[in-house]
Amino acid sequence: MSETIPTERGSACPFNHGAQANPGRTGSGCPVSRRAAEFDPFEDGYQQDPPEYVRWAREQEPVFYSPKLGYWVVTRYDDIKAIFRDNLTFSPSIALEKITPTGPEANGVLTSYGYAMNRTLVNEDEPAHMPRRRALMDPFTPEALRHHEPMVRRLAREYVDRFIDDGKADLVDQMLWEVPLTVALHFLGVPEEDMDTLREYSIAHTVNTWGRPKPEEQVEVAHAVGKFWQFAGKVLDKMRQDPDGPGWMQYGIRKQRELPEVVTDSYLHSMMMAGIVAAHETTANATANAMKLLLEHPQAWRDICEDPGLIPNAVEECLRHNGSVAAWRRLATRDVTVGGIDIPAGSKLLIVTSSANHDEHQFADADLFDIRRENASDQLTFGYGSHQCMGKNLARMEMQIFLEEFTRRLPHMRLSAQRFSYVPNTSFRGPEHLLVEWDPAMNPECNDASVLKPRSAVRIGEPSAHALSRPVVVTSVSRETPDIVRVRFASPDGRPLPRWTAGSHVDVECGATGISRQYSLCGDPDDAGAFEIAVLRETESRGGSAWMHDNVKVGAQLRIRGPRNHFRLDESAKKLILIAGGIGITPISAMARRASTLGIDYEVHFSGRTRASMVLLPELAELHGERLRVYVSDEGTRNDFTALNVENGTQVYACGPVRMLEALQEASAAWPDDSLKVEHFESKLGALDPANEHAFEVELKDSGLVVVVPANQTLLEALRKANVDVQSDCEEGLCGSCEVRVLAGEVDHRDVVLTKGERQSNTRMMTCCSRAAGRKLVLEL
Structure with a gap:
């Protein structure tokens, strides 16, 4: 493109026709397409509904030149965010310039x-x-x-x-x-x-x-x-x-x-x-x-x-x-x-x-x-x-x-x-x-x-994910094992539920107890009519599982949040090894179903104390046949993680008891980096102790700000105080919602989301719990 773009509205096409002639677009050899040539933001279509007016561009021609306006028009999210991010290459100097020159x-x-x-x-x-x-x-x-x-x-x-x-x-x-x-x-x-x-x-x-x-x-x-x-x-x-x-x-x-x-x-x-x-x-x-x-x-x-x-x-x-x-x-x-x-x-x-x-x-x-x-x-x-x-x-x-x-x-x-x-x-x-x-x-x-009567104070800033509950009605409850019930939810009005992906979970509000608990979805991701979870009655329940077992009946009205997915399946993997222990089979079952649908090479390893205690086992056997390997303690069989064949391109996903996950972490030392991804539902974070912390400085590259994080404050709190939006949910280092990109500086990682390799790469961190190992970090915010 050798010619300089015109600066006046309605000027001639900026393209070098000889170098980029394309008769298929307008019939005249001009690479400005017919839709681009017709674009006029002062038409009623744009005034009534701008996103619909440029849908064709967003889907087919996301960056185009408008001869009527004399502007290049950009319509996709990633391109526009990149433009906002680079205010040196993309100057805001014309933001208040008259778009229509006056006489x-x-x-x-x-x-x-x-x-x-x-x-x-x-x-x-x-x-x-x-x-x-x-x-x-x-x-x-x-x-x-x-x-x-x-x-x-x-x-x-x-x-x-x-x-x-x-x-x-x-x-x-x-x-x-x-x-x-x-x-x-x-x-x-x-x-x-x-x-x-x-x-x-x-x-x-x-x-x-x-x-x-x-x-x-x-x-x-x-x-x-x-x-x-x-x-x-x-x-x-x-x-x-x-x-x-x-x-x-x-x-x-x-x-x-x-x-x-x-x-x-x-x-x-x-x-x-x-x-x-x-x-x-x-x-x-x-x-x-x-x-x-x-x-x-x-x-x-x-x-x-x-x-x-x-x-x-x-x-x-x-x-x-x-x-x-x-x-x-x-x-x-x-x-x-x-x-x-x-x-x-x-x-x-x-x-x-x-x-x-x-x-x-x-x-x-x-x-x-x-x-x-x-x-x-x-x-x-x-x-x-x-x-x-x-x-x-x-x-x-x-x-x-x-x-x-x-x-x-x-x-x-x-x-x-x-x-x-x-x-x-x-x-x-x-x-x-x-x-x-x-x-x-x-x-x-x-x-x-x-x-x-006066309402409580509003939340000033970005909304919390904790408020995003939706009502559901229980359509079926079945006792799968002596200690596990399977529960199916639907919308009270019959509307479709949100789409979800394998590895997703929902938070269920447990009545008036004031607590909520996370449960992985174990049904079919293609079923928009219902969510399914399986709940184990914990012997040392903090109140959630006991309440679910004692109170959830057909017809019961509940409130849930989600679904959210922080245990997302890599659908581009060459091979998947899916490992579950006990109730940990719930997210793994959805992953196996998805792998089968996509035609990915996969195998499922399921461990339990007794066959009678292993929820979903008959269904898994029917769906996955020889790809399912079962290990039962009272039958004397046990999964040897060191014998797993984990090659480059293989991803291992695991959910289950802490002892199983620790054994997998140890075995994974011999595997390719970042092969193992695990799901956690409990955080080991304690309260922030200022006596054991140090203050540090954070440079926000995109915003041009420098924020000081005191020893008694999390990075997330400091960012919010500085008027910077960061999404969050659990604020315990469990969910990954508050992740930001790190451009420079060493991070003291305290989450349970990132893998060992992801931590070593030092390119991501969770703002709710992780801190600077040194005195400064540079973030892409």
């Missing part, structure tokens, strides 16, 4: 207002960006955001009070625009001005930057943007007279005294204007999108009404499935390859984050709206890396509180018939109106005043 008259209007929008946190390059981000970040940490929660709750209640007896409302006009704006102004320290005027200003800013105003509209938009600029300047001047106020802008003014070369006058003025839009409009749109999505999925709405504990993850799934940020823009600073496509220096990129959030390679059944989706917080709506949205946790908090208020006071709310419209632009979206209706006579507070 001289509109430009003159802006000049008349002294409009001089400069760099902000959104569009600033290094080395200036990170010093400013670090200087201004403290008010955005979860700890600092907590004192805003009472105000958000008060506003949510007051606004619902205004229309709860009306039986109908436009949620956008009557609540979801004004409350986030009020919160944004409060956070920034800006006096509450005329809401309608600020709404006009905010919309004008969006249209001016990311929209395509018609020539006759450009002047009107320019006047509104100019007035917005002057408003921001006047408020900032007033703040300078009293810089000790509580807002973020006052915090910035104080920081200017301390770091005048970092926090400059022009920077503060630009951030004032951009901050009002960023802190307000995206949250207003995100909440409107979420309410629309939830009410379009009545079962999901009922689920969060009945179980408010699902709300944090429901917020995350709403942000993934239908977020308020559809796309961002970047500028290639050098020749680079994205998704196998060569892109020249100077190219402009439209990275469609909403498409990435529907990428099947990252999200199973990506188009399915699942409020219990475990990796929903992998969504890129907030961006990623050093330019990730600083206000993400303020937005999460507001959305959770709004959903709590609606679900407890208006659980019978439903969408009214309507056609949804959006402000035409490439990047920010939410319905302009959201009409809902309900029967006021059915308002819960009419008969139950307790509905209005």
Whole structure:
């Protein structure tokens, strides 16, 4: 590709036709495909549903050039995350550039207002960006955001009070625009001005930057943007007279005294204007999108009404499935390859984050709206890396509180018939109106005043996997051995259960005991109608297995979490040796079934005290025939692990008693590295003892931050305190959820997830328990 890409929208094709002619794509020899040539983000299809509009690209042509826009368009998750990760190659400098150049008259209007929008946190390059981000970040940490929660709750209640007896409302006009704006102004320290005027200003800013105003509209938009600029300047001047106020802008003014070369006058003025839009409009749109999505999925709405504990993850799934940020823009600073496509220096990129959030390679059944989706917080709506949205946790908090208020006071709310419209632009979206209706006579507070009692504090930050429970009903219980029962679950409403893979487990909540226990799934992974587990009554039960045996009957309603898989089968292995002892056969049985389905060479080794105690044995014999080897203690047979033939390309999976696993670990010393993978259900971690620990420093390569981890704090806790998202679940070093990539430094591994070889490679660690062996680590975060 020898020609430089054009920089003006609508310019000629950037390809060298002679070098890359491909008549099969457009018939003219131009390698821009017909679909790419037709791409127009201002069409109604993109405005209504950006991920669906670019589905063809995500599946067939994930990186393409748009002649109409003059941009390269990127649609897949991995490519977009890589672009966010490398903010030197992919400069954010054009993020606030007008995507549609305006005419001289509109430009003159802006000049008349002294409009001089400069760099902000959104569009600033290094080395200036990170010093400013670090200087201004403290008010955005979860700890600092907590004192805003009472105000958000008060506003949510007051606004619902205004229309709860009306039986109908436009949620956008009557609540979801004004409350986030009020919160944004409060956070920034800006006096509450005329809401309608600020709404006009905010919309004008969006249209001016990311929209395509018609020539006759450009002047009107320019006047509104100019007035917005002057408003921001006047408020900032007033703040300078009293810089000790509580807002973020006052915090910035104080920081200017301390770091005048970092926090400059022009920077503060630009951030004032951009901050009002960023802190307000995206949250207003995100909440409107979420309410629309939830009410379009009545079962999901009922689920969060009945179980408010699902709300944090429901917020995350709403942000993934239908977020308020559809796309961002970047500028290639050098020749680079994205998704196998060569892109020249100077190219402009439209990275469609909403498409990435529907990428099947990252999200199973990506188009399915699942409020219990475990990796929903992998969504890129907030961006990623050093330019990730600083206000993400303020937005999460507001959305959770709004959903709590609606679900407890208006659980019978439903969408009214309507056609949804959006402000035409490439990047920010939410319905302009959201009409809902309900029967006021059915308002819960009419008969139950307790509905209005205060709720417990919301979780600020990424949601915990512990909250993702789902109801199931027991459809069968069979006693397989004197000490083992086999239990089959299904959805109460007959809907399919989530797909699972061999090695997966679920957590079962054991009634009112307050405990939950993990049980491997032992049924058929292809059966979407049910989950099956087998439960051994432990002689020294901590309460879980005894409760399961004594209380689980056909028709019983239970709650489970998962399925999750941290014992994943390598389906590319040349050969599989599957070893189980006692109840450890449960995950191994699913692996054997999967190996048989795939045609992988495999063998199953099953040990037990007596044949009568070996659950699933008849079924295994029928399914696997001579591939099954059985060892029974009271028959005098025992598996000799040292006799196993483990060659390169063979993977050994084992689950069973500790003594068996220890013997396997010893035998595996003679096998190829990382041949053995085992499943653990108990952690040997004790409480963190600061007297025996040392503090260390962690550099976050993608985020540009340096975090100090004190001796009395886990790495996971320190990352959360620094406003960095890391998924977690068990927080005992058992599950692998909190794994991060290590780029430099030696790790003191304390988990039971990684193999010996994986530990020695020093490229991964579990943030919940492992620490630095030395004084510093560099992580890919």
